[in-house]
Amino acid sequence: MPSLRTVLIAGFVLLAPSFAFAATYVVTRTDDPAPGACAVGDCSLREAVLAANAAAGPDTIQLPAGALTITIGEIVVDQDLVIDGAGIGTTIVHHALPTLLHVEGAALALSNLAIDGPPLADDPPQAILAEAGASLVLNAVRVPVEGGGVTIQGGSGPTLDMRACDVDYAIVSSTDGTIDVADSRLGLLVLNQGEIDLHMQRTLIDAPAPSIVPAGIAIMTTGDVLVEDTEVAHARQGILVQGLPLSSLVFRRLHYHDGSAPLQVITPTAFTIEDSEFDDNTAIADFPGAIFAGNGAQANVFGTTFARNAGNGDTGGAVHLESGAHALIVNSTFSANTFTSAAAGAGARGAAIGLLGSSSNPPQLTLNHVTIVAPTFAPVGMEGSAIGVRGAPANSATIVFNSILRGSCRFESPLGGSLGNAHGNIEAPGHGCGLDDATNIEDASIASLALGALDDHGGPTPTYQPAANSIAIGAAIANFCLPSDQRGYLRPLADGCDVGAVEVDAIDRIFADGFQ
Structure with missing residues (x-):
């Protein structure tokens, strides 16, 4: 007959969780070759993301200083992931694609980098497209209109958290969700539908000419909106609130100046x-x-x-x-x-x-x-x-x-x-x-x-x-x-x-x- 000690040990082994350890992938290449393994000393951004998707995560990708160029199609992120650059003016990801990063039902955190593109000949691309309840955290990220927009669409409960960012436009269309923006510059923010809550503080809404972005905020949601200590300058869109009634709408210490709407x-x-x-x-x-x-x-x-x-x-x-x-x-x-x-x-x-x-x-x-x-x-x-x-x-x-x-x-x-x-x-x-x-x-x-x-x-x-x-x-x-x-x-x-x-x-x- 087995001892009590043996039974307890066996039970612990059966009940112990299976731990997945987060990995860190270091990108060393600045080009975008046909993907292979993310090897030490030979790893592109695409290869690092594919490796992270295959792991249980959440994983971290470290980008080098300098310019990285993505050319062979969008990069899909379907596992929780952190991508960290060397600085907002130091790590620059260039692309000329319809979409650079496509986040599917995962949480993506970007920090200390910029996403850029060539001069626009047509409608701007998507720098980040997040779908199916995906969430984004952006910290010290710059995305001019040439690099594309930040778009969250579909699903329930996504979040967008922006800190110390410089982004020309962001669009959120979902059944519900939460947006927090602080200490940033935005050209245009659109809350397109659903019950989306917005808390904005210490932020500049501005896109001075000749930018094609009509600076402002479009609010077509039914959530709670609080805008504090924020400056709206040169607004051609203005702040537009329409559609169904909001739960609450408060502007506190707003400076709205030099606009045309x-x-x-x-x-x-x-x-x-x-x-x-x-x-x-x-x-x-x-x-x-x-x-x-x-x-x-x-x-x-x-x-x-x-x-x-x-x-x-x-x-x-x-x-x-x-x-x-x-x-x-x-x-x-x-x-x-x-x-x-x-x-x-x-x-x-x-x-x-x-x-x-x-x-x-x-x-x-x-x-x-x-x-x-x-x-x-x-x-x-x-x-x-x-x-x-x-x-x-x-x-x-x-x-x-x-x-x-x-x-x-x-x-x-x-x-x-x-x-x-x-x-x-x-x-x-x-x-x-x-x-x-x-x-x-x-x-x-x-x-x-x-x-x-x-x-x-x-x-x-x-x-x-x-x-x-x-x-x-x-x-x-x-x-x-x-x-x-x-x-x-x-x-x-x-x-x-x-x-x-x-x-x-x-x-x-x-x-x-x-x-x-």
Whole structure:
């Protein structure tokens, strides 16, 4: 009869797992010969990948410094794999293929290399095509458009993780998945379908001319989207959000500048913009310079500055609302927004904000503690240097509290109109906004506002800070005073508050408790 010790040992042997040890393959060749074995001192990239596919992995391939050229067809990756170069500017993989790396249901991690190609004569190729639930991790990888795009399609649950990358375009089309982008530059990112979550931070979206890539982000997904500390420059695509409603959509500390297409949200989604700047954007198509909201979108804008944007449509130089869109704009500043000369010549209306009314689906605008300053020089034909509304009064709604309107309003003629529910506001220099002088100040002079210049007065975004003798100080209606101003400084609610986005005697939150 076997001993207990013998039985236990035998059982352990039967239950012990079969371990597969990861291998490391060192590429020594820079050409792409007909594949053979990946031998020590004689191994190409293709041979190394074939060897890794045949092993259980996950394996690692080390690439040398210099230029590698791939010529005889795409390289298929079907096992989890790490490919590591000698540096983003040191290891360069050249190809002129429709697809360079084809990842099938595996996890591929690329780092410290670039993928390049010849000047484009046609549509760009694919640098990386990942399918059937494959996942990609890119760290310090550069892929210009000549080298191709990064595409993930098909399957469920893929991930794309990009860190310190420089990629001209990436497209994700899957039923669901997660995208994390940080400390990178992207030309164009497209989320094409499914429930895809995006978290982007400290990233530049830019593809300046003469690039063929129309810089921007296209979001056609139903997941959660959070974009933080990100710069969007020279955008010809802009940020486009359409399709089914998203679970959440938040832009925090976004700098959107020098583009020709706005942030467009044309799906019934509530979205939030916090502590952001939209400046020096000039629309080319029939759009505002900064934000277009329609189809029931609900914009919540806090602590944001819109400066020197120019619309090219008939309503809204910086912000345009239509088709049931609602916008709540709080503690924010509009400065010198305008229209292109062509749009102004055709009677464009509402240099800062425009509403296109609808009897069946009216838009709504709510402003609280907002400062609007019209451009010093308005293009010929422009109507309403602050707010403009098209359509009968019943076809849109405006609610304005404790705000400065240093500019004019324009409503539909001959129907007239006014800012419907408006209290605690100051209009200068006229009275075209139809304010009730019992609860607002009309016909104020620009000098009496004493706003000074748009500048850094503390906080994350540029603001106007009224001088000590400004009529805005202490003139707000207390019931509509907010706890803090655009800079995040605390308003002294017990003593009343100032009209506009900035509280002159506000207390920086850092010192609010009396300690430094």
